[in-house]
Amino acid sequence: MKNIVAANWKMNFDIDKAQSVAQKMAEIINTKAVDVVVCPPFTHLDRLDEVFSSSVIKLGAQNMHFEEKGAFTGEISLAMLQSVGCEYVILGHSERRHIFYEDDEFINKKVKSAKKHGFNVILCVGETLEERKNGRAFDVVKTQLQKGLDGVDRQNVIVAYEPVWAIGTGVSADRDTIEEMHKFIRRSENDVPILYGGSVKAKNAAEIASIDDVNGFLVGSASLDADEFKKIIDEFIKTKGV
Numbered sequence: 185m186k187n188i189v190a191a192n193w194k195m196n197f198d199i200d201k202a203q204s205v206a207q208k209m210a211e212i213i214n215t216k217a218v219d220v221v222v223c224p225p226f227t228h229l230d231r232l233d234e235v236f237s238s239s240v241i242k243l244g245a246q247n248m249h250f251e252e253k254g255a256f257t258g259e260i261s262l263a264m265l266q267s268v269g270c271e272y273v274i275l276g277h278s279e280r281r282h283i284f285y286e287d288d289e290f291i292n293k294k295v296k297s298a299k300k301h302g303f304n305v306i307l308c309v310g311e312t313l314e315e316r317k318n319g320r321a322f323d324v325v326k327t328q329l330q331k332g333l334d335g336v337d338r339q340n341v342i343v344a345y346e347p348v349w350a351i352g353t354g355v356s357a358d359r360d361t362i363e364e365m366h367k368f369i370r371r372s373e374n375d376v377p378i379l380y381g382g383s384v385k386a387k388n389a390a391e392i393a394s395i396d397d398v399n400g401f402l403v404g405s406a407s408l409d410a411d412e413f414k415k416i417i418d419e420f421i422k423t424k425g426v
């Protein structure tokens with residue numbers, strides 16, 4: 185099983201700051217034990233493609249549109265992403281689902297299109313706090329997986345379990361919760377790497393990495409700092425012994 189540690193920079197950094205953080209990452213991260221992916225805002229992809237060209241770090245996008253081209257104001261196509269060196273794309277992130285009202289059918293169209301273009305797809309799933317309190321966490325994740333991956337072969341598909349209530353809060357889900365959900369996902373998804381996301385940082389990386397079915401991380405806030413991101417990668421590698 186492939187191991188992946190991915191950075192989701194969300195809507196942070198101007199181009200110069202992005203370049204300096206990326207340059208530092210390119211200098212200090214040189215492992216081949218895991219795939220390291222950085223997903224900056226669209227406007228920074230081209231410059232970062234250059235920065236990462238002689239490093240192990242791969243480039244990813246945070247979203248895309250499934251159509252090839254045309255009258256889709258404000259959207260970005262896969263061919264455009266490919267032309268600036270993108271190999272990965274994050275789809276179905278909870279912020280896309282909850283702030284921008286993307287539903288499972290819409291996300292499924294994106295997954296299919298991204299796969300057709302040869303992208304590695306990081307499909308995010310995860311329940312809200314209310315859904316968890318109502319005992320619906322497993323149902324929600326199951327539906328997101330079933331609908332999101334409907335008609336999709338699993339090659340180059342990566343699933344990221346990101347409980348919405350643990351994203352950006354500074355407090356990750358606890359060990360048992362992560363273990364239980366990753367096991368649940370593993371039951372239907374034998375061959376896909378399953379990442380955990382939601383307040384991963386250097387301090388909790390080893391504990392989360394010690395869970396069997398955790399094959400990597402999707403890191404938000406803590407990936408904005410090159411040293412912290414490298415520590416997370418190192419903790420993962422050390423704990424997994426890869």
Ligand code: PGA
Nearest residue numbers: 351352382383403404405
């Ligand atoms: P966080 O974000 O690490 O800041 O919680 C993770 C994500 O949203 O992918």
